[in-house]
Amino acid sequence: MEYVTPRWQQRFVTTDIWSEDVLEALLKRPFFLLVGVDAPIIVRWRRYLENCKDHPIPTLEAFVSKADAHMFHPTTGLAPLFVRATVYLLNSSSSLSSLHEQLSAIDLVDETRLRPTWDAYFMQLANLAAQRSNCMKRRVGCVLVREKRVISTGYNGTPRGLTNCNEGGCTRCNGGSAGGSSLSTCLCLHAEENALLEAGRERISKGSILYCDTCPCLTCSVKIAQVGISEVVYSQAYSMDNKTAEVLSAGGVHLRQFSPPREGIVYCNDVE
Template identity: 45%
Template sequence: MLIALIGPPGAGKASVASYLGTHLGFHLLALTSATTPIRPLSNLNASTDMTALSSSKEMLDYATDRWNQCFVTLDLDTLADIEAFIKRPFFLCVEVGGPLLTRWNRWKEKHGEIRLEEFVALDDRVSFGPGSSTPTSPATGIKPGSSAMASSKSSSSLLTGGDGILGTTLSHTHTEHTSASSSLGLSALRRYVHLSIMNDHLTLPALHSHLSSLHLPSEERLRPGWDTYFLRLCNLASLRSNCMKRRVGAVLVSSNRILATGYNGTPSGLANCNQGGCPRCNNTLGNSGCGQNLEECLCLHAEENALLEAGRAKLAGGVGGGATMYCNTCPCLRCAVKIIQTGIKKVVYQLEYSMDEKTKGLMREAGVEIRQIHLDP
């Protein structure tokens, strides 16, 4: 596993890296130029191992050859770097964040006094790129040659080292490894973040307790187990829902193989619920709360849809273009929507039922033939 920590200034990336090294045995990987010495900070445990690598490509090869070991780095800070690593199944991108004022106070304790306006300008440059804040901006009052300008010049190096975890000011030759995508700042990297950690903790023990509860080295974070996998597919299926009341998804599985998926909404052939297809869900029958007027609802539940889809091929693909449903009583509204969804093309019944007209209207709309037959006594 290789965990890449990213985040704004003062977020506490160094503290997280220190925890991973001290408590979980992670090995620190750092990028450095040939002329830049590496000097660990005091907040990094002396027993924590560290390997210096000359480029992100070398780091990728190094970690790939040792994929079953645990590594952490704070030096993957460009879009090009993250996109190269994100393809690997052992890579986890973790963002560490925190409230602005909390991060400002941490930064002052670690790097010396800096005005709030100067820190905000620094934060903007890291988050949104160099063009987001200029040293002569009237909003910040930062002037060329000020202490904030000095901070901004070294901000990339300070953040590249995870709030100074390496304790070095990297030379311009080191920062040249960043691509043009680095001008987008931290905001460009967030699409690849697997986990976000909110570090609003005031003490290290509190942060460590929170990190312990996250189980960062868990294999589930790299390759989800079956339960997690199928539940995420349920959430994905729910995005197809057209029900005005709630988005629900379902997946039907046997021996870890998907039989069918389903989401809630009106049956095939009818107008979608979000297009007025279900009067109950659109409150045209009156305001229907949760569990009320369900007998009037035309929406299939996600679970029902999954069950119906599992047998749909047998029903809809028969000789003559679909199956026929025979029943001695006209189907109720709830059964009618299931009949429509399974692809049945004809319904034949004998006895009347209280909801006949609604059922017939629904089936006609969906293109299902329905007729009544009177049997001889």
């Protein structure tokens, strides 16, 4: 750590992370990215047979037993570290060239993995707001921003004073209605509506941006255009995106989809 810190703009790789204490120390630094690298057990077994011919060959059962201990031993296992990896590479590639091609495609050294862009930052806040949702149909979160400052947040659910949707407060959402149908009987406020109500018209001005983890529905789009928001950024598509885009475009609101760097499990298989 003492060596790397003054040289943080250079790229280093270490595999010397054997405990959560070591990991915690590294995670405090803004230049550290945890990447897990794994492969199916049968792939690792075949690689061992191919690359370790000069060593004693264990039985497959002994190999699996040792691999399990390496991962799941209660005090020395690496499983607690793997589950915290930002990117988890599952490497089944049969050649280095194939692996390198796929690593280039996901761009591991993308600097936004270390320090999020403003889009990523506000979208993460929208995702966090969604965790407060009580709607039985889906979680949606929203953040309203002006000059890179949060004006308000919102999530979907029943209004103040009413029983929460997930406690039976909205008959429509607790029934079998398909998404986007029977909305006239729904008692839940949408995340965008909550954020707009919280902000109030006087706090919204030209240049305000609405971040939502799901593309706004048609009804919310009309309200977004009315209050004078300049741009809507969303991450997940919805069933009426084309109609939403038409309304927002007519209202002078720019709509775009946010695509973050690829994280989680990344399958590195042979490229066909």
